[in-house]
Structure formats: structure tokens, C-alpha cells
Amino acid sequence: MATRKLSFYRATILNPLNDKECEFWKDGVLVTQKGSDGHHRILEIVEYHHACEKYVEDFGASNLYEFPGKLIIPSFFDMHFHWVQDDVRTMPKDSLLTWLEKYTFPAEHRFSSKSYAQRKAKVFFKKLLSTGTLGGACYSSIHEHALEAAMKEVKGDVLVGNVLMTMNSPDNLTQSPKEAQSLALKLMKKFKHRYVLTPRFAISTDPVTMKETSRFANKNKIFKQSHLSETTSEIDFVMSLYKEKAGFKSVKNYTEIYHKVGMLGPRSLMGHAIHLSSKELDLLKKTKTSLVHCPTSNAPHKELGLGSGLFDFKKVEQKKISWALGSDIGGGPFLSMLDVMQSFVRQNKKAKKKNATYIKALYRATLAGAEILGVDKKSGNLGKGKEANFIVIPLKDKRFKDAETCLFKLLSAEKKRVRFDDYVEATFYRGLQVFKRS
Numbered sequence: 001m002a003t004r005k006l007s008f009y010r011a012t013i014l015n016p017l018n019d020k021e022c023e024f025w026k027d028g029v030l031v032t033q034k035g036s037d038g039h040h041r042i043l044e045i046v047e048y049h050h051a052c053e054k055y056v057e058d059f060g061a062s063n064l065y066e067f068p069g070k071l072i073i074p075s076f077f078d079m080h081f082h083w084v085q086d087d088v089r090t091m092p093k094d095s096l097l098t099w100l101e102k103y104t105f106p107a108e109h110r111f112s113s114k115s116y117a118q119r120k121a122k123v124f125f126k127k128l129l130s131t132g133t134l135g136g137a138c139y140s141s142i143h144e145h146a147l148e149a150a151m152k153e154v155k156g157d158v159l160v161g162n163v164l165m166t167m168n169s170p171d172n173l174t175q176s177p178k179e180a181q182s183l184a185l186k187l188m189k190k191f192k193h194r195y196v197l198t199p200r201f202a203i204s205t206d207p208v209t210m211k212e213t214s215r216f217a218n219k220n221k222i223f224k225q226s227h228l229s230e231t232t233s234e235i236d237f238v239m240s241l242y243k244e245k246a247g248f249k250s251v252k253n254y255t256e257i258y259h260k261v262g263m264l265g266p267r268s269l270m271g272h273a274i275h276l277s278s279k280e281l282d283l284l285k286k287t288k289t290s291l292v293h294c295p296t297s298n299a300p301h302k303e304l305g306l307g308s309g310l311f312d313f314k315k316v317e318q319k320k321i322s323w324a325l326g327s328d329i330g331g332g333p334f335l336s337m338l339d340v341m342q343s344f345v346r347q348n349k350k351a352k353k354k355n356a357t358y359i360k361a362l363y364r365a366t367l368a369g370a371e372i373l374g375v376d377k378k379s380g381n382l383g384k385g386k387e388a389n390f391i392v393i394p395l396k397d398k399r400f401k402d403a404e405t406c407l408f409k410l411l412s413a414e415k416k417r418v419r420f421d422d423y424v425e426a427t428f429y430r431g432l433q434v435f436k437r438s
């Protein structure tokens, strides 16, 4: 009845629970209910024929949405992306450090114009909705107004932080340590838990700035993020730099540098984390730091990535370190987490690493991110009582009987399709349709 404010979404439905389990309804109905705050939350998911018995009196033309031959899954968490790098994601990537200098830094400098930043934010965050991402952690440029523009346009559980750059950076993107620190403090106070403290990486942010700002973030339970051990030349450069710095002469590895400045911890997200020793993994475990794996960014050059190597998820899981997937736009070429999932499975299969299943990929692209950000009680999957945050995707091959084969058919059998950036048909946020492909 209308007073119950129910809505019904009929489709094939997948609900990821963990690395191994994913609930599956071939012909299911997602039932949502509108709360007094106007947000729609999930009441339950049932088989269509059960829904017909149970809700027949509630079904109406205005609240039953049928998506025959389509798939409903939770919206994505992209745990590492740079919204200000959307224009450089397909630029040539000979190496990380030259790609940064040649394309990325000039692109980020353009955000020094306030009107440009505002215009770009409107376009980018609309595009993000069109790929079905409603959660995650995002890097902005150094500029205050670019961060403000992103905060204004972004929807969902997405943290955003302006990068701090105080050394080894182009002049037009270099802040003094004092400037970087006072801006980060100001923005942490203003945006609180929507903000993520973002020293770009140990090469471009001086240790005093990292230490001073981390102290405030840790005290106020604000998340922090940075890049760790993406390429071997980056590691060599970091180690040579810090060997010369007072207080860091005896530091043995990259991870220890972040530890010394207070950057590790239960609210810390370290992107890439490919080339790590066992000692470094122990330190990450001890500090409860989370890692973000960006397979499309780390993929070989011929797949438009930076060729940085393959994240060893098995070792990371053996150490019980939490991790989730990220697109790393623009090191990563594709905004869609469907591409990221596909690349994760494909690269690991090629390397003969077992257990890189599609179910795992879906979990790591959704609920795992929500768990890391501590918002899994209200989002991350289609569990009862959570916000109705989900996406609708077309399924061309319908010969499947379980979740793994369904995702395989979607992501692998359609490998002739080049990309998934324009694939999602609709995105729902708290039950409201915020994107529809026309």
C-alpha cells in the first residue's frame, strides 16, 4: 500500500558478502522502503514468484521497475582515484615518474583556475555516477577551490583530499610546508570525516608536513591516503632522498618512512603496494593499514597501464591485511570498476595465481571498500536496512546458473567489447535514480 512507501526492482540480482560468497537471484526482486528522511533502504531481496505472493497488493505501476535481462549489483567503491587526472588517463605511459612530469602535473596545474575546476567537477562527478561508483577515496589537486568543487559535486560515501606537494614538484604545483599544513588543517576542520588527508607520496611531501598533518588527522579520526611502492625506481628515489634527511638515516624501507611520520594506521589507505618485503607487510599489518590495489593502472603498457607489476593479494591476505580495488584514474585508464574487476581476474589468471575469482573481484570493488571506510553498516552491498545504492547493467549472455558464471559471462565473454566505461544503464542512490543512460 502507498503508506508503506515500497518500491520493487525486478532483475537478476547479485549481493556480494565476502571473497567466497555472493548471494544470487536469477529472477529476483529488490524491495526498498522510503524512510522518514526521504532515503530508500533495502527491505529484502526475494525471488519474483515469492514477491508476487507476498507483495501482490503493493505492486503498482509507479513502484514496480522491471529490468528483464539485466543485472542489479551494489554500486561501487573506488578506493583510489584522482579526479583531476581524467584528461590524462590514456596518455602514453613509459614510466610513472616521466608520465607524471609530462602529462599529469600540467593537467593538474590547469585546476589553478577556479572556473575551470568548477566546470570540470560538474562533468567528472556526473561521469562517475554513470559508471556506478558511489563510494571510495579520491585525490584532488593542491588547490583549495578544486577540493571545494569536488566536495560540492560528489555523491555517496566518497572521501576527497587535496594533495600536499612541498618538494620535488614543478614550481607551479609546489606549496611551502607552512602553506600545505595550514590548508590541510583548515580543510580537515571544515569537511571533517568527508576529508582524507593526502600527502601525494613521500617523494613530494616533506616529512615534517606529513607528521604535523597526520597528528591532527589521527587525533580527529580522519582518514589518510598516499602511494606506496608502486615502482622500483620510485622506491630507489624515495630511499636516496630520505637517507639525507635528519631522523631518517637508519630507515630501512619505504613503509617505515610513512610509519615514522604517523601516516600508517587503521584509517590509512596505501595505494598500489606492489613491491613490499615481508617486514613491510608485517608493519602494515601491525598498524592495521589498508591497501588499495589498482590492477588497470599497474597493467602492462599494451593494456594502457603503467606496467608497474602485479599486487600479491595472496601474500597480503595471508598477513590478514585488508585491501580493496581502485581505478587509479589517471594512472589507470578506465573509470569503470567493471574494467578494474576484469583486469584483476585476467592478470592473476595469466600469472597462474589461483582464487582470483569474479566473486572476489566484486566483493573487493564494493563491500570491502565500505568495510575499510567503516560505512558497511549503511552501504557496500544490498544487505537489509542499508541504503538502496545499486546499479543496473545489461546482460547479453544469459546462460548462467550462479553468481560466478554470471559475472564471467558479463566480464569475460564480452571481451570483444573494448571497455565498460559506458556500460551501466542506471545508478540509484538512496533509491533515487541519479543516472540513466539515454
Ligand SMILES: [Zn+2]
Residues within 6 Å of the ligand: 080, 081, 082, 227, 271, 328, 331
Ligand atoms: Zn594514484
